[in-house]
Amino acid sequence: MICFIFISSGHKGFIVYYFIFIWIFIFNLKFDIKIFLIFIVLMFVYMISKGITEINYDTLEYMANSPFRRFFVSQGAGFIHRIEMVSSGYYFNNPRGIKFDVFYHMYNTNITGSSPTFFMGDLYVKYNIFVSFLVFIFISVVISYLSRFTYLMVSNKKLFVYWNVYVSLYIISMAEITIPSSLRVGLALVNILIVYYLSRVKVK
Numbered sequence: 001m002i003c004f005i006f007i008s009s010g011h012k013g014f015i016v017y018y019f020i021f022i023w024i025f026i027f028n029l030k031f032d033i034k035i036f037l038i039f040i041v042l043m044f045v046y047m048i049s050k051g052i053t054e055i056n057y058d059t060l061e062y063m064a065n066s067p068f069r070r071f072f073v074s075q076g077a078g079f080i081h082r083i084e085m086v087s088s089g090y091y092f093n094n095p096r097g098i099k100f101d102v103f104y105h106m107y108n109t110n111i112t113g114s115s116p117t118f119f120m121g122d123l124y125v126k127y128n129i130f131v132s133f134l135v136f137i138f139i140s141v142v143i144s145y146l147s148r149f150t151y152l153m154v155s156n157k158k159l160f161v162y163w164n165v166y167v168s169l170y171i172i173s174m175a176e177i178t179i180p181s182s183l184r185v186g187l188a189l190v191n192i193l194i195v196y197y198l199s200r201v202k203v204k
Contacts, residue, residue, distance in 0.1 A: 002018065002044060003015055003041070003045040004045065014170075015042050015045060015046055015049075016042075016067065016071050017166075017167070017170050018042075019038065019039065019042050021162075021163060021166055021167075022035070022036060022038060025159060025162050025163075025166075026159075029076065036068065043067070043129075046063075046064060046067055047059070062182050072195055072202070074115065075116070075117050075118070076113075076117070077101055077106065077114060078099070078106070078115040078117035078121065079117040079118055079120075081102050081105055081115070081119040081123040082122070082124060082125050083121075083124065084099070084103060085102065085105055085125070086124065086125055086130055090105065094124060096114075097114070097176055097178060098121075098122050098125050098126075098176070099114040099115050099116045099117075099122075099176065099179070100112070100114050100115075102111070102114075102115040102117075103115040116174055116176070118174070119135075119172070119173060119174065119175045119176070119177075120132040120135070120136050122134070122176055122177045123135055123177065126177050140173065143169070146192070160195065161195055164191055164192060164195045165192060165195075167188075168188040168189065168191060168192050171184055171185060171188045172185050172188060172189075176196065
């Protein structure tokens with residue numbers, strides 16, 4: 001149910017990071033039959049999210065390639081293409097956002113798609129390398145400061161604390177330079193503060 005909620009917004013990357021979270025914080029980086037079955041279920045959910053309804057050789061080949069290519073290659077490639085496009089004087093004009101221009105440039109196709117990447121990439125396109133590094137350093141300093149409170153995570157051992165910090169960092173990292181994305185980042189930060197407060201509440 002959680003996985004289907006994730007993909008309902010169109011953000012399939014959540015599925016991968018959710019699996020990594022489960023593997024790290026619940027299974028302690030160990031492999032067994034349960035984590036294998038979870039992996040199979042998540043692959044099935046990913047397949048449905050891509051509109052695949054039947055299993056054949058082409059489907060299996062796609063499933064063995066697409067998720068891993070997207071996770072290990074596409075994110076970094078999207079960043080590199082942003083740098084190349086700015087250097088060549090490319091005019092970003094897609095009303096839906098930078099990631100759609102980058103998709104068109106990467107694959108040279110009229111098919112609609114997006115190529116998100118680490119938030120510094122969009123800052124580089126919108127402004128310059130100095131601004132992108134400045135914002136990155138600021139966020140890193142804030143996160144380093146908040147890391148002082150990691151004892152709450154260790155002492156409480158509550159998965160909701162782990163998950164909130166984990167997913168908030170994901171949302172911040174993948175944020176676009178748009179008002180909706182900025183609102184999501186703001187909500188993520190407020191959520192961390194709420195979780196921090198709740199973690200300090202002692203229940204009798």
